Amino acid sequence: MEEAVRPWGVYIHIPFCKSKCFYCDFPSYAGREAFMGDYVKALVKEIETIGALRVEAAGTPATIYIGGGTPSLLPMELLETLLAALRRIFIEADFPQGERARERAEAGAVEYTLECNPGTVDLDKLKLCRMLGVNRLSFGVQSFDDRLLRRIGRIHTGLEAMRSLHLARIAGFDNISMDLMYGLPEERLEDFRHDLQAMAELSPEHISVYGLQLELGTAFYQMQEKGRLTLPSDEETEAMYDLMADFLPEKGYERYEISSFAWPGRQSRHNLSYWQDAEYLGLGAAAHSYLGAMRYENTHDILAYIEGIRAGESVRRLEEQVTEKAHKEEFCFLALRTREGIEKAAFLETFGVPIEEIYDEAIRNLVGKKLLEETETHLHLTPLGMKYGNMAFEAFLF
């Protein structure tokens, strides 16, 4: 009997941004627009080679996610070239699913997301994306307060974020996610309440909310080192967290992961697959892949990526075998991020040993502290455990 192919995902990285936000440590660069044409050409070649090989081996993917950077910054003609290649290789490919692949895509069987920044989309661009198969948008909003947006280095306004959502609706998108941040410099609880309120009034199907983290190498990190950053106190940040955790479910958003809220049935399938140990193929500079117990990372350097692909060389700069120990740890702490938590049967099936045999002490300890709840089938974080997630995750490290 043929072995069933597990659902897998594709991640496409677009490393261009109009300017660098002060908190951002993602592999994205401002002022490199001149390379966009060559970059998309190289990306299409990688899609047509590495991507097609993967489809031949594993069938078409369950999810496609174009992230960055700012994918919506690509000019129309480059966006069209990229989306057409993705559609050809990953949706309409004449491989195991044959012509049914297109039907599946059109029926929404493939979750196909494009990350956008407000102020970088217009109606024509959004219509083009919809026409070429994109069925989900994720907007980096962060705040609706122009004062806060300027303070974190964002280039859009609150009004532009609202306008972008309306344009996306006109273009036919009925599955939209928006990101918010809290704990921003000089932000007060009332500011964050206002942002949550504004977000709920817009009614996107999905909302992600992140607390500000000071990452090494960012402008904010340097400002903090020099004592020039005024952040809310720990108590104020905790109050913002509590507000988020109460407010969004009251508005009908189910919290299905530590930072993610959605209308029923509108969870991000792509992100869920990361937390559920599914395989993914990353294409583009700095993209990561997780395939067959191996992790790969492409070079971060845009020029090295373009030259490497052009010369037919590998652009992977890192390849590592995921050890069984690391796999067990990741399996647990990624699954614990989700509302369902760790499925005991899935752990047993993956590692051939019941989870209690390995983590008995950690489980008792966390249950005793009311951070973890155990049912017959699952282990999942309590609301307190979600709040202090790191304590729970650490317990699952050997």
Ligand code: SF4
């Ligand atoms: S738009 Fe996104 S990827 Fe680009 S710099 Fe800002 S946070 Fe980073």
